[in-house]
Amino acid sequence: MHIAITGNIGAGKTTLAAQLATYYGWDVLYEAVEGNPYLADFYDDMPRWAFNLQVYFLNSRFDQVRKIREIRKAHRHVNNYTHAVIQDRTIYEDAAIFARNLRESGSMTERDYETYQTLFENMKSLVRPPDLMIYLRADLPKLRAQIRKRGRLFEQSISDEYLNSLNRLYDEFSAAYREGPLLVLDVNELDYAGRPDDFAEVVRQIDERLVALAGKGN
Numbered sequence: 216m217h218i219a220i221t222g223n224i225g226a227g228k229t230t231l232a233a234q235l236a237t238y239y240g241w242d243v244l245y246e247a248v249e250g251n252p253y254l255a256d257f258y259d260d261m262p263r264w265a266f267n268l269q270v271y272f273l274n275s276r277f278d279q280v281r282k283i284r285e286i287r288k289a290h291r292h293v294n295n296y297t298h299a300v301i302q303d304r305t306i307y308e309d310a311a312i313f314a315r316n317l318r319e320s321g322s323m324t325e326r327d328y329e330t331y332q333t334l335f336e337n338m339k340s341l342v343r344p345p346d347l348m349i350y351l352r353a354d355l356p357k358l359r360a361q362i363r364k365r366g367r368l369f370e371q372s373i374s375d376e377y378l379n380s381l382n383r384l385y386d387e388f389s390a391a392y393r394e395g396p397l398l399v400l401d402v403n404e405l406d407y408a409g410r411p412d413d414f415a416e417v418v419r420q421i422d423e424r425l426v427a428l429a430g431k432g433n
């Protein structure tokens with residue numbers, strides 16, 4: 216089974232992915248930030264590095280798709296619901312949210328965007344959607360607080376406008392998402408890292424979805 220966590224910068228995807236992996240004993244695939252050769256430059260000069268970064272992310276996300284396929288294959292002998300791989304952000308978000316936002320804000324040229332979209336559509340035809348998508352929805356103050364707390368230097372210059380635009384596209388994306396089951400968690404008041412009851416509530420909601428999926432025989 217493949218579970219994906221989606222959400223804006225600082226929404227808490229990585230933390231939740233790690234907690235779920237420990238709790239259920241599942242595999243997890245993180246979005247690697249260390250070693251990304253474009254990210255810091257991108258935040259410094261988006262028009263210059265937008266296309267480079269998007270191609271980099273598309274490739275690394277596609278590589279994850281391949282790994283997920285391998286993990287699923289390795290566990291095919293066990294019940295589909297006793298093993299899962301959790302993915303921290305999906306290929307869909309790169310295209311529908313980040314690249315689109317760069318085009319709309321003028322940081323990516325029309326021809327670069329079209330080249331990118333063609334590449335994405337080709338890759339998408341080979342991608343199987345997750346069995347469950349979990350969308351962590353957070354408003355600006357929560358995102359800001361988490362970005363500050365995490366303290367990555369190059370992320371401190373991210374503007375409110377950038378985060379708000381991404382949030383608008385995230386909401387549109389989740390409202391239009393028809394690829395499979397979607398669980399929306401409002402994380403503004405939720406503190407699953409600090410409060411065991413909050414984490415238990417998240418687990419309860421996920422379990423509910425897993426039971427429904429198992430009932431459908433997916």
Ligand SMILES: Nc1ncnc2c1ncn2[C@@H]1O[C@H](COP(=O)(O)OP(=O)(O)OP(=O)(O)O)[C@@H](O)[C@H]1O
Nearest residue numbers: 223224225226227228229230246248272309313370
């Ligand atoms: N397609 C993309 N285009 C531009 N920036 C991206 C893209 N995908 C990821 N990023 C950036 O890469 C970094 C990824 O960081 P990280 O994996 O910690 O995730 P995050 O979005 O901060 O999530 P969270 O705090 O929810 O774990 C962030 O700065 C994020 O905005």
